[in-house]
């Protein structure tokens with residue numbers, strides 16, 4: 001998605017530890033009009049997949065998922081990272097190592113909202129080593145729901161995630177694939 005690559009080149013900041021910051025439009029301040037373009041692109045790629053639900057994980061995935069659901073007209077379900085009084089005990093859980101926080105979270109969804117026979121599109125902001133998507137796929141498989149595919153806004157293609165998720169038999173669509181990044185010279189993309 002050329003407009004996304006341009007925006008990352010213009011606004012993205014590369015931090016040590018292979019972290020790309022795009023806080024100006026995706027991870028802190030949200031550019032709602034631009035997210036609508038992102039949602040339209042995910043819709044274009046998955047329009048024929050019979051999607052009945054979009055699944056993501058809090059926090060940054062939620063905006064991407066909602067922008068996309070506006071085109072599919074399906075509900076969004078987001079996995080929670082901590083148990084609150086609002087969520088019942090009747091949950092599916094998966095362990096997810098956080099790339100940016102260097103912690104392990106138990107992510108969970110209520111069994112009531114993820115059920116057998118659904119056709120789920122899983123979305124997230126970034127794909128690095130694949131732990132977040134792997135956890136979300138696990139939640140779907142526990143529920144007997146079918147994962148029609150995953151979509152990420154930015155894939156760091158020099159990390160292992162894409163291969164890991166495809167190895168689980170799941171389609172992966174990335175709107176921008178970062179080939180390399182460097183604090184001095186910036187970001188390069190695949191398919192340029």
Ligand code: 5GP
Nearest residue numbers: 018019020099126127128129130131132161
């Ligand atoms: P993974 O689970 O694939 O290793 O990492 C994906 C998750 O970590 C995403 O949910 C995202 O929030 C976070 N993440 C991984 N790499 C980056 C990065 O370079 N920049 C930002 N902002 N988040 C990242």
